[in-house]
Amino acid sequence: MKKYREEHDYSTLIDTNAELEMRRLILIGRSECGKTTLKQVLRGEKITYHKTQYVSQYDVLIDMPGEYAENLDLAHTIDLYTAESDVVGVCLSATEPYSLYPPAITPLANRDVIGIVTKIDHWDADPDQAEAWLRLTGCRRIYRVSAYTGEGVDDIIDFLKIKHSKTDVESVMAELHQEKFHKLSQIEPHFLQ
Numbered sequence: 445m446k447k448y449r450e451e452h453d454y455s456t457l458i459d460t461n462a463e464l465e466m467r468r469l470i471l472i473g474r475s476e477c478g479k480t481t482l483k484q485v486l487r488g489e490k491i492t493y494h495k496t497q498y499v500s501q502y503d504v505l506i507d508m509p510g511e512y513a514e515n516l517d518l519a520h521t522i523d524l525y526t527a528e529s530d531v532v533g534v535c536l537s538a539t540e541p542y543s544l545y546p547p548a549i550t551p552l553a554n555r556d557v558i559g560i561v562t563k564i565d566h567w568d569a570d571p572d573q574a575e576a577w578l579r580l581t582g583c584r585r586i587y588r589v590s591a592y593t594g595e596g597v598d599d600i601i602d603f604l605k606i607k608h609s610k611t612d613v614e615s616v617m618a619e620l621h622q623e624k625f626h627k628l629s630q631i632e633p634h635f636l637q
């Protein structure tokens with residue numbers, strides 16, 4: 445499996461142009477489940493241990509400290525950050541003896557939700573169990589990954605590259621204006637100066 449990693453140069457997978465087209469992934473999951481390490485691999489960074497102290501926003505990724513998924517008073521903030529992303533990655537390590545997530549919660553997110561089983565290379569890994577728990581949570585699309593070997597990482601990148609149609613803010617505002625005032629919106633001339 446180590447060979448797999450050596451054969452793939454992840455730093456070239458995310459090029460600057462593709463970055464603009466990629467959807468933004470937010471990583472949610474218990475502390476130590478491997479979110480930050482996966483973030484480092486997805487961004488082609490060197491793997492070093494770093495305790496995530498705060499919500500860290502990057503170009504195509506948002507990495508949250510596990511405490512946000514673990515404590516109810518912080519969990520309320522997750523929806524704010526999912527609003528800033530396009531895809532919600534619900535992470536669960538293949539080594540977990542239990543799942544933090546209640547059943548059938550994914551419909552609460554109005555973003556694409558994917559389940560990510562992490563650490564599949566671990567000697568104690570049970571990816572089938574982790575996947576079953578993620579499916580119970582409501583994840584229909586599951587990726588099994590190892591940040592150490594790189595297995596499965598490019599599948600996530602491919603999924604993030606799938607283009608989706610976005611409605612631009614201006615046309616939504618114009619529609620709302622039309623509905624409310626029965627005429628096209630006009631920008632006041634002094635705004636254009």
Ligand SMILES: Nc1nc2c(ncn2[C@@H]2O[C@H](COP(=O)(O)OP(=O)(O)O)[C@@H](O)[C@H]2O)c(=O)[nH]1
Nearest residue numbers: 474475476477478479480481563566590591592
């Ligand atoms: N075996 C294995 N260990 C991993 C993997 N990803 C992360 N780890 C280890 O798990 C620990 C927690 O990782 P980290 O990314 O900081 O977790 P986070 O708290 O979810 O951000 C670290 O010691 C990592 O080296 C993986 O794919 N395989």
Ligand SMILES: [Mg+2]
Nearest residue numbers: 479480495496
């Ligand atoms: Mg972290």
